[in-house]
Amino acid sequence: MKKILVIDDEQNIRLLYKEELEEQGYQVTVAATAEEAMGKIEADKPDLITLDIKMPGMDGIEFMRKLKEEKRDIPVILCSAYGRYKQDFRVWASDAYVVKSADLSELKLTIKEILGEVESQ
Amino acid sequence: MKESKQGLEIFQDIARIANSTLDLNETLEKIIEVIKSNLHIDACAIYITDENHKIFNLKAASGLPPDTAKFIQLQIGKGITGWVAQHRKTLALSDAHNDPRFVYFPEIKEENFISMLSVPILVDEQCIGVINIHNAEKRMYTDLEILIMETIASQVSGCISNAMLFSKSQMLLKEQTILYDISQAVQTSTKLEHGLWIILSGITMGEAGGFNRAMVFIINENTNTLRGFMGLGPDSSEDAFRIWTQWGRKKKNMLQWVVSEADKDEYKNSAFNQLVQNMNFPIQPGENILVETVLQKTSFNVTDAGKHPLVSDAFVHSWQINAFATVPLIAHKEVLGVIMVDNKYNNKPISNEQLRLLTRFATHAGWVIENSRLFTKLLETNRELLSTREQLVQSEKLAVLGEISAEVTHEIKNPLVSIGGFARRLENRIKILSSKYENEIELKNIADYSKIIRSEVDRLEKLLTNILDYSKAGTLQRAPCNINELMEEAIFLFKSGFYLKDIAAHLSLEKDIPLLNLDKTQFRQVLINLFYNAMESMPSGGKLTIATYPENYVGGQKVITLRIEDTGGGIPQDIYENIFNPFFTTKSTGTGLGLSISRKIIEMHGGTIRIENNIGRGVAVYLHLPLQNGPD
Numbered sequence: 209m210k211k212i213l214v215i216d217d218e219q220n221i222r223l224l225y226k227e228e229l230e231e232q233g234y235q236v237t238v239a240a241t242a243e244e245a246m247g248k249i250e251a252d253k254p255d256l257i258t259l260d261i262k263m264p265g266m267d268g269i270e271f272m273r274k275l276k277e278e279k280r281d282i283p284v285i286l287c288s289a290y291g292r293y294k295q296d297f298r299v300w301a302s303d304a305y306v307v308k309s310a311d312l313s314e315l316k317l318t319i320k321e322i323l324g325e326v327e328s329q
Numbered sequence: 330m331k332e333s334k335q336g337l338e339i340f341q342d343i344a345r346i347a348n349s350t351l352d353l354n355e356t357l358e359k360i361i362e363v364i365k366s367n368l369h370i371d372a373c374a375i376y377i378t379d380e381n382h383k384i385f386n387l388k389a390a391s392g393l394p395p396d397t398a399k400f401i402q403l404q405i406g407k408g409i410t411g412w413v414a415q416h417r418k419t420l421a422l423s424d425a426h427n428d429p430r431f432v433y434f435p436e437i438k439e440e441n442f443i444s445m446l447s448v449p450i451l452v453d454e455q456c457i458g459v460i461n462i463h464n465a466e467k468r469m470y471t472d473l474e475i476l477i478m479e480t481i482a483s484q485v486s487g488c489i490s491n492a493m494l495f496s497k498s499q500m501l502l503k504e505q506t507i508l509y510d511i512s513q514a515v516q517t518s519t520k521l522e523h524g525l526w527i528i529l530s531g532i533t534m535g536e537a538g539g540f541n542r543a544m545v546f547i548i549n550e551n552t553n554t555l556r557g558f559m560g561l562g563p564d565s566s567e568d569a570f571r572i573w574t575q576w577g578r579k580k581k582n583m584l585q586w587v588v589s590e591a592d593k594d595e596y597k598n599s600a601f602n603q604l605v606q607n608m609n610f611p612i613q614p615g616e617n618i619l620v621e622t623v624l625q626k627t628s629f630n631v632t633d634a635g636k637h638p639l640v641s642d643a644f645v646h647s648w649q650i651n652a653f654a655t656v657p658l659i660a661h662k663e664v665l666g667v668i669m670v671d672n673k674y675n676n677k678p679i680s681n682e683q684l685r686l687l688t689r690f691a692t693h694a695g696w697v698i699e700n701s702r703l704f705t706k707l708l709e710t711n712r713e714l715l716s717t718r719e720q721l722v723q724s725e726k727l728a729v730l731g732e733i734s735a736e737v738t739h740e741i742k743n744p745l746v747s748i749g750g751f752a753r754r755l756e757n758r759i760k761i762l763s764s765k766y767e768n769e770i771e772l773k774n775i776a777d778y779s780k781i782i783r784s785e786v787d788r789l790e791k792l793l794t795n796i797l798d799y800s801k802a803g804t805l806q807r808a809p810c811n812i813n814e815l816m817e818e819a820i821f822l823f824k825s826g827f828y829l830k831d832i833a834a835h836l837s838l839e840k841d842i843p844l845l846n847l848d849k850t851q852f853r854q855v856l857i858n859l860f861y862n863a864m865e866s867m868p869s870g871g872k873l874t875i876a877t878y879p880e881n882y883v884g885g886q887k888v889i890t891l892r893i894e895d896t897g898g899g900i901p902q903d904i905y906e907n908i909f910n911p912f913f914t915t916k917s918t919g920t921g922l923g924l925s926i927s928r929k930i931i932e933m934h935g936g937t938i939r940i941e942n943n944i945g946r947g948v949a950v951y952l953h954l955p956l957q958n959g960p961d
Contacts (some may be wrong), residue, residue, distance in 0.1 A: 224747060310746050310786050
């Protein structure tokens with residue numbers, strides 16, 4: 209079973225993602241901050257990370273940078289409330305960028321693509 | 330004794346006359362009367378020379394044939410009078426007809442006279458005139474008579490030089506007044522046309538310049554040509570007569586009239602003005618005399634156009650003139666144009682005095698042009714500043730709006746995602762429940778309610794996306810731009826950096842490069858990244874070559890290629906493999922994003938980036954940018 213780490217500072221979003229992704233058959237752990245997430249990566253060795261950009265403390269982009277510095281080869285999907293960061297050069301280091309929506313089908317599809325569960329379009 | 334008393338009376342009379350009036354003709358007439366009534370003579374005549382001291386004109390006479398005599402002109406060296414003028418010596422002849430120097434002038438009816446005394450009028454050793462007395466019967470002139478006449482001649486010389494000085498100072502005064510009036514009038518308008526029209530009016534007014542026609546040509550720096558700007562003058566002889574009589578009547582408040590006429594812009598319709606305005610000559614040696622006036626910064630006074638080395642037959646033909654003058658218009662030592670004048674209708678030759686006055690007008694005209702140029706420039710700059718400021722305010726407003734809407738959206742979006750997300754989950758759960766308990770009508774209602782929540786959230790999400798798309802439109806803001814200019818702009822930012830690190834930048838830019846549709850800001854970012862890398866690779870100096878090439882094909886695509894090459898020794902192989910990886914950097918201060926971002930931007934433009942790593946020598950970066958728009 210593939211493991212996904214959901215990092216988001218909003219509790220309800222974490223819950224929503226957890227329930228929805230578990231229904232898809234993944235093992236989901238959550239972290240409310242980037243700092244918390246660092247420990248979970250060590251412990252759980254996730255196959256994929258969904259990462260919120262705007263968070264108190266270390267933000268998503270900084271977290272991603274740290275991840276690359278430590279040469280951890282875990283795919284990252286950036287999730288943000290709006291598409292603004294699409295123009296930010298720094299987000300290009302991520303594997304995918306998904307604008308948050310109540311409809312999670314885009315996120316689910318992207319996860320499947322990255323984990324090699326479907327042919328990418 | 331009687332004679333000496335007579336001499337004294339004559340001198341007293343003449344001194345009184347000389348002091349009574351400054352009008353030369355009147356003085357001369359009166360002097361002749363005194364001579365005639367005191368000495369026993371039959372005729373007396375005074376000749377005065379012209380400016381050149383070559384021709385002597387009869388100015389005043391008594392006892393000569395009344396009508397024709399007024400127009401007598403004698404040449405220096407010819408006849409008795411000519412000899413006296415040339416040798417500046419008195420000649421007393423009891424039998425003038427038999428003297429070898431005698432030349433018969435029918436106008437004077439010299440057969441009526443036998444004896445003649447001719448005395449030169451001298452000023453500073455120069456002969457400016459001659460006084461002649463004639464007697465019908467043969468007689469000898471006494472020494473005293475000769476002395477009296479010579480003394481009178483010296484008195485007359487004083488009168489003449491006074492009168493000449495007076496008329497000269499009168500003329501200068503008049504010129505000054507007119508120039509002052511003109512400069513006052515010119516200041517009433519900032520419009521170039523009006524200023525120049527007033528000056529050309531001054532040049533052509535009988536009171537001042539008195540030229541028949543005047544025209545202005547102005548240099549166009551952009552096209553390097555001399556362009557006809559305005560012509561003022563009658564279209565025909567009849568027109569000339571009409572205008573001059575009109576001006577004659579306006580004499581008193583000429584100035585106000587000129588200023589008010591300038592406002593009417595009527596002169597624009599004249600055929601002559603249109604003829605001048607259609608003229609346009611390239612500024613190159615050998616073009617024509619107008620262009621030569623510009624190139625040589627000097628005036629020309631052409632008296633015989635057909636024979637002048639700088640005047641072509643075509644030029645004479647197109648203007649139909651024989652005598653004309655050109656003067657350069659100069660301000661701040663720079664030639665701005667040319668004024669040309671002629672006397673097409675009355676054919677008067679242009680004197681040096683006139684040319685001098687014209688030069689003064691030209692100085693004014695030069696300043697008018699310069700002032701108007703500065704004024705126009707000021708207006709333009711002001712307009713630019715205003716529009717730039719408006720743009721700034723506008724873009725600042727938009728930026729603030731964008732910032733606020735982004736914040737607000739973010740704050741709304743997260744709760745919306747939760748609400749909508751759980752509404753969907755709710756809907757799904759109820760669907761499952763409904764299939765279990767088919768008869769529960771309440772469950773169906775709940776399903777409808779959650780559906781409403783979901784669809785309303787969808788609606789709100791769409792709304793937010795639209796707002797954000799509006800404030801942050803698109804990904805690439807493309808506009809046609811010249812890649813050479815972008816290069817130069819970017820290189821400019823590194824000027825001091827290169828200088829400090831002793832890096833010499835060599836630009837070899839393809840001149841005729843087509844415009845490319847690029848996002849300027851992002852593309853500039855690429856150049857800055859590449860220049861920065863190059864600079865960092867050469868900490869102790871080197872050479873940076875920046876080149877653009879004409880269109881060629883890369884990967885089946887028509888592209889423009891740029892090359893940025895340093896002499897920084899190249900990249901070690903293990904590092905080279907990682908250079909495009911995000912966050913990969915060898916610099917303590919770098920983000921490690923420079924090259925990956927650059928590649929991303931180039932790819933967004935549909936182009937490619939290629940790196941040629943020559944270990945030990947340096948790095949060459951090639952950017953290939955397609956002529957057609959690539960994907961965004």
